[in-house]
Amino acid sequence: MGSMKKLESKIKTSRQRPLISVMAALALLPLAAFLVSLSFGRYGIPLPQLMQILFGKLCGLTPTWPDTLEKVLFNVRIPRILCAMMVGAALAGSGAAYQGVFKNPMVSPDILGASAGAGFGAAFAILNNYNVIGIELTAFLFGIAAVALTYFLGQAIGRNMNTVLILVLTGMVVQSLFSAFTSVIKYEADPNNKLPEITFWLMGGLTSSTQKQVWMMAFPFLAGLVILFLLRWKINILSFGDEEAKALGIDTLKIRVILIMASTLLTSASIAISGMIGWVGLIIPHLARLIVGPNYKVLLPASVLMGAAFLLLVDDVARTVLVTEIPLSILTAIIGAPFFIYLLLKGRSSWE
Amino acid sequence: MKLEVCSAVCGYGKRDVIKGISFSVSSKEIFCLLGPNGVGKTTLFKTVLGFLKLRGGSIKVDGEDISQWSRKKYAQVIGYVPQTHTPPFPFAVSDVVIMGRTAHLGSFSTPALTDRTIVRNVMEELGIMHLKDRIYTEISGGERQMVLIARALAQQPQFLVMDEPTSNLDFGNQMLVLRQIRKLSSRGIGVIMTSHFPDHAFLCSSKVALLRKEGFEIGRPDEIVTEENLQEVYGVSVKITSIPVPGGLVKACVPLI
Numbered sequence: 001m002g003s004m005k006k007l008e009s010k011i012k013t014s015r016q017r018p019l020i021s022v023m024a025a026l027a028l029l030p031l032a033a034f035l036v037s038l039s040f041g042r043y044g045i046p047l048p049q050l051m052q053i054l055f056g057k058l059c060g061l062t063p064t065w066p067d068t069l070e071k072v073l074f075n076v077r078i079p080r081i082l083c084a085m086m087v088g089a090a091l092a093g094s095g096a097a098y099q100g101v102f103k104n105p106m107v108s109p110d111i112l113g114a115s116a117g118a119g120f121g122a123a124f125a126i127l128n129n130y131n132v133i134g135i136e137l138t139a140f141l142f143g144i145a146a147v148a149l150t151y152f153l154g155q156a157i158g159r160n161m162n163t164v165l166i167l168v169l170t171g172m173v174v175q176s177l178f179s180a181f182t183s184v185i186k187y188e189a190d191p192n193n194k195l196p197e198i199t200f201w202l203m204g205g206l207t208s209s210t211q212k213q214v215w216m217m218a219f220p221f222l223a224g225l226v227i228l229f230l231l232r233w234k235i236n237i238l239s240f241g242d243e244e245a246k247a248l249g250i251d252t253l254k255i256r257v258i259l260i261m262a263s264t265l266l267t268s269a270s271i272a273i274s275g276m277i278g279w280v281g282l283i284i285p286h287l288a289r290l291i292v293g294p295n296y297k298v299l300l301p302a303s304v305l306m307g308a309a310f311l312l313l314v315d316d317v318a319r320t321v322l323v324t325e326i327p328l329s330i331l332t333a334i335i336g337a338p339f340f341i342y343l344l345l346k347g348r349s350s351w352e
Numbered sequence: 353m354k355l356e357v358c359s360a361v362c363g364y365g366k367r368d369v370i371k372g373i374s375f376s377v378s379s380k381e382i383f384c385l386l387g388p389n390g391v392g393k394t395t396l397f398k399t400v401l402g403f404l405k406l407r408g409g410s411i412k413v414d415g416e417d418i419s420q421w422s423r424k425k426y427a428q429v430i431g432y433v434p435q436t437h438t439p440p441f442p443f444a445v446s447d448v449v450i451m452g453r454t455a456h457l458g459s460f461s462t463p464a465l466t467d468r469t470i471v472r473n474v475m476e477e478l479g480i481m482h483l484k485d486r487i488y489t490e491i492s493g494g495e496r497q498m499v500l501i502a503r504a505l506a507q508q509p510q511f512l513v514m515d516e517p518t519s520n521l522d523f524g525n526q527m528l529v530l531r532q533i534r535k536l537s538s539r540g541i542g543v544i545m546t547s548h549f550p551d552h553a554f555l556c557s558s559k560v561a562l563l564r565k566e567g568f569e570i571g572r573p574d575e576i577v578t579e580e581n582l583q584e585v586y587g588v589s590v591k592i593t594s595i596p597v598p599g600g601l602v603k604a605c606v607p608l609i
Contacts, residue, residue: 249427
């Protein structure tokens, strides 16, 4: 019995201790990125002054700092940072979940068409002057519709063929279909006010992040994330295919539908506040898998943490490098496209 | 325990593949499904596992109809060892084996220490402890088969359905798996397996179903695996001989090619 206990703890330590420290490091990543990002920007805030304001605010001291500084920090910079972190976490988390649910390492919110569907839904809602909840709901519904379309097309075409690439291809078709719908919306939109609004938003960016948008994102973000987190271990089993998952005791249809709904909720909420930001949901889960392995018990939290830090840092670059802001989606595409090619090269052996 | 299939009709799409088959498997029995490709071996066991809807008749465990069981309840009683394939992600072997614990976990739980203990015991019993930290997608076919058996045992089912457990294995690994199957049945598990080798029915099964295009035949291996039946079903002339081995006689099929 004693030796059993010893073996037990040995197994525990040999496999888990490094993972725990890796996770701790990953948890510090977004926190560090948050602090660094606070002082960065067009309106630079030196670190001592930053600490002074934060500390002063926290303890309710009378302001000894310029009013503008406080306004920049609380009305502009912090909302933007929070939005960047939530969007990054949401896209990376949903990407990781989609990959497991569809047993397909090549998919992501954008490749499945979820982003394009949600984008169309949101554009439609903006055109029709829906309120915040209306925008999010329409984005979600069309996001679900797009994923369902991609999936069923892939099933119909893929039967006994290579479903990994087929799903990517049907996703492309659905993507371009919904982009065409979005173009119709732009064509219809009033060029004096609605068109610029929609176009600017579609380009993808967090320039106009306000406190309102933080709240708009917070609810669907938490709801989707909690669901993914609670079911994360079951994603492992789904990735072995339906029959095996059923035989292991999982109600595959129910769990799969819940996971797809939660992932699409995260995707569509991100798109509703930040427009089309691509690639994050593909790259980050893969990087996370390289670091912590494929077990969703740790992979999902790792993806979420890394996604938050990644998009925040990319957004820092977007808002500081050039005189004018670079749209975020351009930067993520420049990083993401070569990465996708790398995945194709690496995975070649599995579909040849 | 007793798994009973009563005048079951199995099929998919528009086709009924097997009509009116009845058999039972008790604890400690090994039931071997033989027959050429395309006669419905897979359809039959997928129906038993509940992947395909039963189109007639009933399936009972100890007299209780299982058609309304939840997947979880099902998995606690009947385990499945599929043919090996490659999952899309490079899981560690121990992560694969622990998936067998799913049916015993709460809706939102992840495996705990007790589950890891069960996994370790199962892997030690099967002699695959050395594989624990290896990557499932990188080990050999025989090793993967053992890992899948370990996963099904971690599930602690009463019955085990095995889909061609010896296919794609070299001779040594085939015997390793057969020996393991015999050991499982002696521990009280009822086994349903499909096979392409009539010899395997002699080596380890207590009951055989021979499926053919029209109908089926069920009985003891001696009654079913005969020269006439094999000639008829597979179209191959076969001599069946008895070979003395330590502990008795073993029958074997020698094809005349």
